[in-house]
Amino acid sequence: MDDQAVLKTTPLHALHISLGAKMVPFAGYDMPVQYPLGVMKEHLHTRAEAGLFDVSHMGQVIVKAKSGEYADAALALEKLVPVDILGLKEGRQRYGFFTDENGNILDDLMITNRGDHLLVVVNAACKDQDVAHMKAHLTDCDVTLLNDRALIALQGPRAEAVLAELWAGVSAMKFMDVREVPLHDVPCIISRSGYSGEDGFEISVPEAHAVEVANALLEHPDCEAIGLGARDSLRLEAGLCLYGNDIDTTTSPIEASLEWALQKARKAGGDREGGFPGADRILGELANGTTRRRVGLKPEGKAPVRSHAKLFADAEGKTEIGEVTSGTFGPTVEGPVAMGYLPVSHTAAGTTVYAEVRGKFLAMTVATLPFITPTYKR
Amino acid sequence: MLKFTAEHEWLKLEGDVATVGITQHAADQLGDLVFVELPEVGAELTKDGNAATVESVKAASDVYSPLDGEVVEVNQAIVDDPSLVNSDPQAAAWFFKLKLKNVSDIDSLMDEAAYKDLIG
Numbered sequence: 001m002d003d004q005a006v007l008k009t010t011p012l013h014a015l016h017i018s019l020g021a022k023m024v025p026f027a028g029y030d031m032p033v034q035y036p037l038g039v040m041k042e043h044l045h046t047r048a049e050a051g052l053f054d055v056s057h058m059g060q061v062i063v064k065a066k067s068g069e070y071a072d073a074a075l076a077l078e079k080l081v082p083v084d085i086l087g088l089k090e091g092r093q094r095y096g097f098f099t100d101e102n103g104n105i106l107d108d109l110m111i112t113n114r115g116d117h118l119l120v121v122v123n124a125a126c127k128d129q130d131v132a133h134m135k136a137h138l139t140d141c142d143v144t145l146l147n148d149r150a151l152i153a154l155q156g157p158r159a160e161a162v163l164a165e166l167w168a169g170v171s172a173m174k175f176m177d178v179r180e181v182p183l184h185d186v187p188c189i190i191s192r193s194g195y196s197g198e199d200g201f202e203i204s205v206p207e208a209h210a211v212e213v214a215n216a217l218l219e220h221p222d223c224e225a226i227g228l229g230a231r232d233s234l235r236l237e238a239g240l241c242l243y244g245n246d247i248d249t250t251t252s253p254i255e256a257s258l259e260w261a262l263q264k265a266r267k268a269g270g271d272r273e274g275g276f277p278g279a280d281r282i283l284g285e286l287a288n289g290t291t292r293r294r295v296g297l298k299p300e301g302k303a304p305v306r307s308h309a310k311l312f313a314d315a316e317g318k319t320e321i322g323e324v325t326s327g328t329f330g331p332t333v334e335g336p337v338a339m340g341y342l343p344v345s346h347t348a349a350g351t352t353v354y355a356e357v358r359g360k361f362l363a364m365t366v367a368t369l370p371f372i373t374p375t376y377k378r
Numbered sequence: 379m380l381k382f383t384a385e386h387e388w389l390k391l392e393g394d395v396a397t398v399g400i401t402q403h404a405a406d407q408l409g410d411l412v413f414v415e416l417p418e419v420g421a422e423l424t425k426d427g428n429a430a431t432v433e434s435v436k437a438a439s440d441v442y443s444p445l446d447g448e449v450v451e452v453n454q455a456i457v458d459d460p461s462l463v464n465s466d467p468q469a470a471a472w473f474f475k476l477k478l479k480n481v482s483d484i485d486s487l488m489d490e491a492a493y494k495d496l497i498g
Contacts, residue, residue, distance in 0.1 A: 034409060038410045039407055039409055039435040039436065040412075041410075229435060230435075232436075233435055295424050302413050303415065303433070304412065304433050304438070306437075306438070328436070329395050329413065329433065329434070329435050358415075359430065
């Protein structure tokens with residue numbers, strides 16, 4: 001019996017093949033890990049010019065209150081997310097996460113105020129669980145997973161110039177603004193955001209026009225197609241978490257060093273203090289601290305240190321103290337970079353810890369994140 | 379003489395010393411290399427045992443010893459610049475030189491035509 005599940009494809013699948021992509025399975029989809037340029041050059045190109053990424057595998061979900069009022073949808077979603085959604089202005093986006101009863105993270109996501117509804121973008125691997133979670137709890141809302149839209153990310157210092165060829169108004173957008181705009185006569189929802197540490201955009205396109213819009217962007221000489229391999233090295237250099245690696249159902253947002261994502265309104269003393277799953281633990285950690293935290297880690301040598309490598313306080317590997325959750329080679333940093341969790345006694349920048357790699361204990365230094373300087377258009 | 383293994387290594391025999399590297403096919407499959415770890419000079423290697431490690435941006439891969447022997451020289455050039463393995467894997471980017479325990483062992487390995495058949 002053939003147990004291999006058939007992989008899903010995005011609207012840009014044929015385009016990736018025609019561009020010579022090396023395809024791999026990811027979250028149940030057949031996705032491009034790299035194109036003929038290769039991971040290194042694709043990464044460097046994105047930081048120098050503009051890279052185009054197919055992220056259509058991610059879930060785009062509409063949350064609309066049955067009353068039709070934004071406030072009702074916002075207050076409903078606030079029951080699942082420790083973030084100020086009521087106070088989010090129309091045409092603005094915010095980072096957040098679903099928490100569970102233990103105060104751990106179920107998924108991280110982006111939330112946009114679209115006027116009379118919310119647009120929630122979730123990770124591909126969690127999309128079905130997230131939709132079920134929202135449907136189960138947001139009983140006064142209609143929760144709809146859009147299955148007819150592609151999502152294209154355009155990232156890099158030349159992203160604005162590339163997008164401006166299709167829409168001159170792009171220069172007025174600031175980081176985390178969201179606009180609905182025709183590109184090539186196709187109505188698209190564009191946010192000024194991304195997962196690379198560079199200025200850039202995420203563009204939601206009706207699937208029937210996804211190839212056309214992607215090709216229009218790729219026509220610009222500064223724009224290259226970029227695969228998931230470079231997407232990972234870019235986000236790691238930028239200090240951004242990958243759900244399933246750096247954050248999961250064993251990590252609280254405070255342990256994950258994501259307390260910046262919580263606004264005053266949801267914290268102790270705020271207008272809508274708590275009221276999300278795991279609030280007691282999360283508000284407790286905000287008040288009293290945690291026993292461990294996510295930090296950046298810079299190997300002292302040339303060898304990459306990858307996720308699941310154990311961390312030790314000593315060079316002999318006697319005292320195990322933590323674990324690497326993500327690690328790769330950073331083409332911009334020109335060396336290996338990693339993130340992991342350490343006890344708060346060992347989280348000061350400059351602290352030396354040791355990672356077990358192929359039977360040896362390699363020195364790593366705790367580093368502040370990000371490893372590169374982000375260029376968000378604030 | 380030039381021989382190949384099913385694990386995508388090549389060997390060039392001169393006397394009883396074989397220069398060992400990975401094939402163009404292997405280098406292409408691995409993608410951009412960012413790190414190379416070579417065996418110590420003097421190390422005793424066994425056929426199909428771990429000899430070296432290479433890392434691309436995405437993952438680590440093992441390079442195996444094609445035959446039994448002793449490492450007599452390693453190529454520091456590829457440690458200093460792993461990208462050399464992608465640009466010239468079958469010449470300048472050799473990995474190590476192995477003094478073979480039994481020169482005749484090499485006869486059991488594939489020739490170039492057989493390797494080309496293997497990779498299709």
